[in-house]
Amino acid sequence: MKMVLSGEKRVKVPAVVVGCMRFGEMDERCMNEFIHTALENGANFFDHADIYAKGKSEEIFGKALKRDSSIKREDLIIQSKCGIRKGFYDSSKAYILESVDGILKRLQMEYLDVLLIHRPDALVEPEEVAEAFDELEQSGKVRHFGVSNHKPMQIELLKKYVKQPLMINQLQFSIPVSNMVANGMEVNMETAGSIDRDGSVLDYARLHDMTIQAWSPFQMPNWQGCFLGNEAYAELNGQIEVLAEKYGVSATTIAAAWILRHPADMQLIAGTTNPKRLQEIIAAGDVMLTKEEWYRLYLAARHPLP
Numbered sequence: 045m046k047m048v049l050s051g052e053k054r055v056k057v058p059a060v061v062v063g064c065m066r067f068g069e070m071d072e073r074c075m076n077e078f079i080h081t082a083l084e085n086g087a088n089f090f091d092h093a094d095i096y097a098k099g100k101s102e103e104i105f106g107k108a109l110k111r112d113s114s115i116k117r118e119d120l121i122i123q124s125k126c127g128i129r130k131g132f133y134d135s136s137k138a139y140i141l142e143s144v145d146g147i148l149k150r151l152q153m154e155y156l157d158v159l160l161i162h163r164p165d166a167l168v169e170p171e172e173v174a175e176a177f178d179e180l181e182q183s184g185k186v187r188h189f190g191v192s193n194h195k196p197m198q199i200e201l202l203k204k205y206v207k208q209p210l211m212i213n214q215l216q217f218s219i220p221v222s223n224m225v226a227n228g229m230e231v232n233m234e235t236a237g238s239i240d241r242d243g244s245v246l247d248y249a250r251l252h253d254m255t256i257q258a259w260s261p262f263q264m265p266n267w268q269g270c271f272l273g274n275e276a277y278a279e280l281n282g283q284i285e286v287l288a289e290k291y292g293v294s295a296t297t298i299a300a301a302w303i304l305r306h307p308a309d310m311q312l313i314a315g316t317t318n319p320k321r322l323q324e325i326i327a328a329g330d331v332m333l334t335k336e337e338w339y340r341l342y343l344a345a346r347h348p349l350p
Contacts, residue, residue, distance in 0.1 A: 045086025046329025048309040050255040051188070051211025057121060059304050060326050061089045061257060063315035067105055068097020070317055075108040079115065081319040085326045091257070091313055092151070093125035093162055094143050102150035110152050122151065123158035125192055125214075127165060135165035137172035137179075144185055159186045160212060164198045174205035181208060190214075192257075196248035213249060214313070215242070217258035219280060219302055220271050220345045233350055250308050257311045258303050262296070271345075272299060280344040287341075291331050296321060298341075300328035305338050 046059040062082050067075060082088070092102050102124065109115055126143035127135050144159060159180065161173065180186040190212030191199060199210060215224065224246040226237030249256050264271045271277040272284070272295050287298045303312050314325045333341075343349065 045326060046304060048255065048311060050311070051190075052209040052253045053211070054253075055188070055211070057255075057311065058087055058089045059309075059311055059329050060087050060300075061091045061123075061311050061313045062087050062322070063259070063313040064090055064092045064101050064105060065096045065315055066101070066317050068100035070104060072104060072108050072111075074317075075104055076112055078317060078319055078322075079105075079108060079112075082322060083115070083119075085323055087314075087322065087326055088119060089121040089123065089311070091123045091125075092147070093128075094147050095128050095162070099146065099150050102147060106151040106153065117153060121157045122153065123160065123212075124151075124156055125160040125162040127162040133163050133165040133167075135161055135168045135173055137176040140173065140176035141179065144180055148185065155184055156186045158188045158190060158212060160190045160192045160214060161194070161202075162192050164191075164194050168201075170202050170205040173202055174207065177206055177208050188212075190254070194245075195243040196245055197243055199248070199252075199254075210254060212255050212257055212311075213245065214257040214259055215245065216260050216263070217256070217303060217310070218261050218263050218271070219299060219341055220264050220277060221260070222342070222345070222347070225306075225342070226347055230348065230350060235348060237347060246308060255311055256308060257313050259313045260315070261303055261312050262299055272296060277345065279346075280341065283340055283344040287333070287337055293327055293331060294324045296324040297327045297331060298333075300325045301331040301333055302338060302341050304328050305333045 047056050048059050050057045124147045126140060127133055177189055188211050189208045190210050192214035194213055223241050227240045230238035262270045262272055284295045284298045288295050300312055303310055314322055316322050
């Protein structure tokens with residue numbers, strides 16, 4: 045497993061994170077087998093959220109671990125997210141604390157390694173977030189903190205009050221969905237990619253030692269599905285197949301390797317529950333695309349070079 049250094053404290057973590065959003069669809073036996081496959085391949089970082097399957101994903105995961113004495117809590121990195129409620133976002137102190145208690149109860153654990161604010165709350169009171177983080181850190185319930193889907197100025201607002209380093213920002217990123225690269229390439233142009241939709245969040249993350257965790261790494265724009273094997277991205281898939289043959293790996297591996305090739309040292313969130321596909325994603329850490337190959341895939345996804 046490829047390792048990266050995360051956050052200001054440069055914590056060593058796996059480049060591939062096991063995304064747990066679909067764990068609520070699994071039975072306990074399949075869950076246990078999948079967890080063991082992940083751990084055997086060095087994937088000990090698991091990403092949850094309190095809204096995944098309305099908490100069922102955390103619950104099934106927690107039960108599977110509790111009944112398997114061979115898996116030690118100290119060997120795992122457990123991350124979860126909170127702040128999304130039915131019809132609105134909530135980053136109030138009371139709700140953050142309530143959410144973490146619920147997460148820990150469902151996971152049957154005493155602490156989280158990482159807690160993320162899931163979405164920016166338009167009515168956020170950063171003083172309350174800071175108070176919640178202080179209380180969670182002091183009680184030992186959370187060890188590290190971060191955000192998800194936040195722009196740089198939203199992060200700066202939190203940092204004005206929050207004492208703890210914000211080590212992670214989860215952002216959507218794939219070869220076709222890569223505006224945070226495109227807006228830095230198409231500077232001073234009138235092309236679609238030149239629009240700065242995220243406040244130069246990629247450069248911000250690198251400047252401030254925040255680790256970007258790429259979610260939906262195989263997604264097409266506008267939630268049209270996976271681009272791998274899709275005729276809408278025939279040229280991209282053709283280029284991926286050429287590189288897959290060259291490196292002796294799957295198309296999935298090449299698509300994941302494109303993300304891990306970026307010098308920002310991103311983590312990739314693998315949202316699969318298929319053990320074979322997870323292994324293919326993990327194998328991306330052993331593939332180092334050349335600059336030319338990386339750009340070839342970027343261009344094949346219909347991004348222009350000025």
